[in-house]
Amino acid sequence: MELRKISIRQAAETVNSGEVTAEGLIEKTLESCSILNEGLNIFTQIAGIDALEQAKAIDRKIEKGEKLPLAGVPVTVKDDLCYGVLPTGFGSPAFKEFFSPYTATAVERLMDAGAIVVGKTNLDDMSMGSTTASSPDGPTINPWDPERTAGSAGAAAVATGICMLALESDSGGALRQGASHCGVIGLRPTAGQVSRYGLNTFCSSFGQVGVTAISGENVITALEVIAGFDERDASTAVCKERAAGAGTAVDTEGLRIGYPAAAFDHLEPGLREVFEQAREQYSAAGFECIDLELPLLPEALQAYYVISLAESSSNHSRFDGIRFGAVEEAGDLEELYSKSRGSILGREARRRSIFGTHLLSQGSYDLYYRQALRVWNLVRREFAAALGQCDLLMLPAAKTLPGRAAAEADFLDAWTEDLFCAPVSLTGLPSLCLPAGQAGKFPVGLQLIGRPFSEGIMAAVCDRMIREIELFPYGIS
Amino acid sequence: MEFEVIIGLEVHVELQTESKLFCACPNRFVPEPNVNTCPVCLGFPGAFPRLNSFAVQQALTASLALNCEIALFSYFDRKNYFYPDMPKGYQLSQYYEPIGSGGHLMIEDDQGNLKKVRIGRVHMEEDAGKLVHALSGDASMVDYNRSGVPLVEIVTEPDLRSPGESRRYLEQLKRILQYARVSDCKMEEGSLRCDANISLRPVGRETFGSKTELKNMNSFKAVERSLEHEIKRQGEILRRGEEVITQTLRWEEDKQETIVMRGKLEAHDYRCFTDPELPPVELTAEEVEKALAALPEMAETRAARFISDFSLPEYDAAVLTSSRCLADYFEACLECYNNPKVVSNWVMGELSALLKNAGLEADQSSFRAEDLADLLKMIDEGLISGKIAKDVLEKSFQSGKPPRLVVEEEGLLQISDHSELEAVVGKVLAENPDSVEKYRSGATKVIGFLVGQVMKETGGKANPGLVNELLVKKIEG
Numbered sequence: 001m002e003l004r005k006i007s008i009r010q011a012a013e014t015v016n017s018g019e020v021t022a023e024g025l026i027e028k029t030l031e032s033c034s035i036l037n038e039g040l041n042i043f044t045q046i047a048g049i050d051a052l053e054q055a056k057a058i059d060r061k062i063e064k065g066e067k068l069p070l071a072g073v074p075v076t077v078k079d080d081l082c083y084g085v086l087p088t089g090f091g092s093p094a095f096k097e098f099f100s101p102y103t104a105t106a107v108e109r110l111m112d113a114g115a116i117v118v119g120k121t122n123l124d125d126m127s128m129g130s131t132t133a134s135s136p137d138g139p140t141i142n143p144w145d146p147e148r149t150a151g152s153a154g155a156a157a158v159a160t161g162i163c164m165l166a167l168e169s170d171s172g173g174a175l176r177q178g179a180s181h182c183g184v185i186g187l188r189p190t191a192g193q194v195s196r197y198g199l200n201t202f203c204s205s206f207g208q209v210g211v212t213a214i215s216g217e218n219v220i221t222a223l224e225v226i227a228g229f230d231e232r233d234a235s236t237a238v239c240k241e242r243a244a245g246a247g248t249a250v251d252t253e254g255l256r257i258g259y260p261a262a263a264f265d266h267l268e269p270g271l272r273e274v275f276e277q278a279r280e281q282y283s284a285a286g287f288e289c290i291d292l293e294l295p296l297l298p299e300a301l302q303a304y305y306v307i308s309l310a311e312s313s314s315n316h317s318r319f320d321g322i323r324f325g326a327v328e329e330a331g332d333l334e335e336l337y338s339k340s341r342g343s344i345l346g347r348e349a350r351r352r353s354i355f356g357t358h359l360l361s362q363g364s365y366d367l368y369y370r371q372a373l374r375v376w377n378l379v380r381r382e383f384a385a386a387l388g389q390c391d392l393l394m395l396p397a398a399k400t401l402p403g404r405a406a407a408e409a410d411f412l413d414a415w416t417e418d419l420f421c422a423p424v425s426l427t428g429l430p431s432l433c434l435p436a437g438q439a440g441k442f443p444v445g446l447q448l449i450g451r452p453f454s455e456g457i458m459a460a461v462c463d464r465m466i467r468e469i470e471l472f473p474y475g476i477s
Numbered sequence: 478m479e480f481e482v483i484i485g486l487e488v489h490v491e492l493q494t495e496s497k498l499f500c501a502c503p504n505r506f507v508p509e510p511n512v513n514t515c516p517v518c519l520g521f522p523g524a525f526p527r528l529n530s531f532a533v534q535q536a537l538t539a540s541l542a543l544n545c546e547i548a549l550f551s552y553f554d555r556k557n558y559f560y561p562d563m564p565k566g567y568q569l570s571q572y573y574e575p576i577g578s579g580g581h582l583m584i585e586d587d588q589g590n591l592k593k594v595r596i597g598r599v600h601m602e603e604d605a606g607k608l609v610h611a612l613s614g615d616a617s618m619v620d621y622n623r624s625g626v627p628l629v630e631i632v633t634e635p636d637l638r639s640p641g642e643s644r645r646y647l648e649q650l651k652r653i654l655q656y657a658r659v660s661d662c663k664m665e666e667g668s669l670r671c672d673a674n675i676s677l678r679p680v681g682r683e684t685f686g687s688k689t690e691l692k693n694m695n696s697f698k699a700v701e702r703s704l705e706h707e708i709k710r711q712g713e714i715l716r717r718g719e720e721v722i723t724q725t726l727r728w729e730e731d732k733q734e735t736i737v738m739r740g741k742l743e744a745h746d747y748r749c750f751t752d753p754e755l756p757p758v759e760l761t762a763e764e765v766e767k768a769l770a771a772l773p774e775m776a777e778t779r780a781a782r783f784i785s786d787f788s789l790p791e792y793d794a795a796v797l798t799s800s801r802c803l804a805d806y807f808e809a810c811l812e813c814y815n816n817p818k819v820v821s822n823w824v825m826g827e828l829s830a831l832l833k834n835a836g837l838e839a840d841q842s843s844f845r846a847e848d849l850a851d852l853l854k855m856i857d858e859g860l861i862s863g864k865i866a867k868d869v870l871e872k873s874f875q876s877g878k879p880p881r882l883v884v885e886e887e888g889l890l891q892i893s894d895h896s897e898l899e900a901v902v903g904k905v906l907a908e909n910p911d912s913v914e915k916y917r918s919g920a921t922k923v924i925g926f927l928v929g930q931v932m933k934e935t936g937g938k939a940n941p942g943l944v945n946e947l948l949v950k951k952i953e954g
Contacts, residue, residue: 081523082521082522082523090522100521100522100523101516101521102516102521102524104523196523196525197523197524197525198523198524199523200522200523201523203753204525204752204753204754205753231527232524232525232527233525233527234525234526234527234528234754234755234756235754235756237756310750311750311753313557313748314555314557314566314567314748314750316566317557317559317565317566317567318520318521318522318564318565318566319522320559320561320566322561322619323519323520323564324522333559333560333561337559357748360557360748360749360750361746361748362746365748365750369750
């Protein structure tokens, strides 16, 4: 059974029907994981025996007649999501052997639905970044080019076909840019749709749990399992009154797609054409493309960084060496904090903590933080107004092609990469990244942004366009 | 130079709730450390807070009992600072928008006039853990049982003018909060904590002088004494023509003096910003109305009821209602023994003395209201005399044994047996012929002396009414 050629639903069906055992499926998956990890550095941990035990348990349930929506489906989990079975590293060398006493809600729900966690995936320093370049374990290599970073290890795992599903996190765009760089489908759901309990987010306002797979159908299958109210994350209260997931089947006929042409000026040379072509393809497929403007994108990016830096300085205060990480030998408390925090947080996390601390300090708060909150509000209004004129918005996911794995990018350049993703994070709207075309040998993705809880529509458009363009699924050997 | 004293108090009160402010851990004292903890109150990564709605109710009740305006929309902010007892590296507190503001309570000023003390704000916040310093070695340990316990902080305007007023404010505050059933307000146990801001200014001047903050007072008396000490210290500085330095001082109870904790330059910049993980606290006008209507009876109302329903003197009513648990005790006793004035005398007299000596509140004693009722019944039944009853009360209070058992074990039953008493009466009369003579010549008052002699002979156990009767009968022949 080749996982890349069937849907998650079909895979679960073959396991549910007894045609394939979960154990057999996972055994093969684990083998590929190990082989591909050698070259690509996708995993911080591969589950091994634990995954096989879980698979056997699923097989036993199925023997007893149970049907599970994700029976035997291999998933990867980004290493900022707590998972009690394997160490949870958070992208810090200090947590190499940290076993979380609890498992994140989204992981728990996947497992309850029969999915098998085959490994924890690589991430940036305290998950701060959209490249994996600041990972203490080094970057994850892009399956399309060994010289380049993958953007997200989960996306790489899905692109290589070793896994059907990657559970990811996304604050400023890690999930979406990873999907864009690896040529797969990534969904950042509506804020509050998926519980973040167990996600060590550096930015509580914008951090979300999402999924990556090879089709819109697949991400929706997963979303339906993980979405819904969870009393352990107050933001999911928006789901209390509504059924979880994508809703009923949707008609994509005659949908209007907003195209903010000016936004594409920010792209690296050579990428604009991909989106112009995409616009033609969407029009040809029967969508009505509407010209509109999103002039606040640059300010939105700045607001995102001010707010997320501020929050990260506070969210990461808990890593003080008292309860987490190794306590360093120190003469007094002050020294203990600076030593411990210096070793727990990597360079990028330290940089962001220092900026964030400054931004919230007396004198800076009003100048930067309060202003950023105002911009946040304006951006929300700008996107809401835009979605008043159309059903979906089209934006790039990344400004440039994936970065070089060997080179250390200037941090401001790296932050600027989030120009198209971070503003969407401010709005809480759902965003689905799917392939738009290619630039040379590299896949280039685009974001479809919809109204709250319109994930189903976005996925349907996605699957229709993938069929229309006939570029995908990509084959990587 | 004459100075006017300006004092403002900040009082932290632990709210009585089943569970902590942001998790389901019990809000209860246990001696064993780190038992009442979970990922949330230990600040584990990815463990989001969720607000205890009953704690909000309690804070609302406290605010209403203190005559505050209620904010229908308030929220929690993060107060960022590092200390080992703060698991997240920040405290969740209503910094920008307190639930209650603009309240007041009434006290007696130093001249005995009624005075309004304005309460600037009442806000909710979470408690921190506790540092425990090991007796041997130089290690410190942290107990997080208290971490996340709900508090309200009650801040006065600078309206207090003396240590005595400050003490009376605290007594009144405690009474109100106990009556409102929001806290037990036991300062010795830490469920009420008080910091004081104090400054002096020459009489007649409008502007405030520089203030100091006093911390670490463990009783109302300590608050009073530390303020007296600080008035003296600041007065001496000002008389020398020097300036008082703005700083935080720590009261040392053993030495009855203050030491400097931190100066102005070391003051924290808490970098407060609104917590992005908790939704706002929203109340409706109806909910506030309901809470106001449900406010428990306060001391003044209860005293008035005691006067009208039980015909108690004003003095008795005031003493009995001075604390809610004493008034509860009184009323519980009346349930079993319906003689208000007798119960009042015993509660205000013997019982209060015993409680005071033992340093207990009425609800902490093992001598229950039912025990007192039973004791009083035994007097009425002629089983013991009032004098013996006082001994029984004390023995029962100390040992925890029910009064009837004490009477039995100690053989204190009153002698009401004619033949037994007649023998003693005969003996006393024979030994005191002078007194008998006096009685017969009209000085009948001497009978009291003779009764006393019989009581002495019987170790106080004789029924005094019966003795009187027998004596008269014998003398008058």
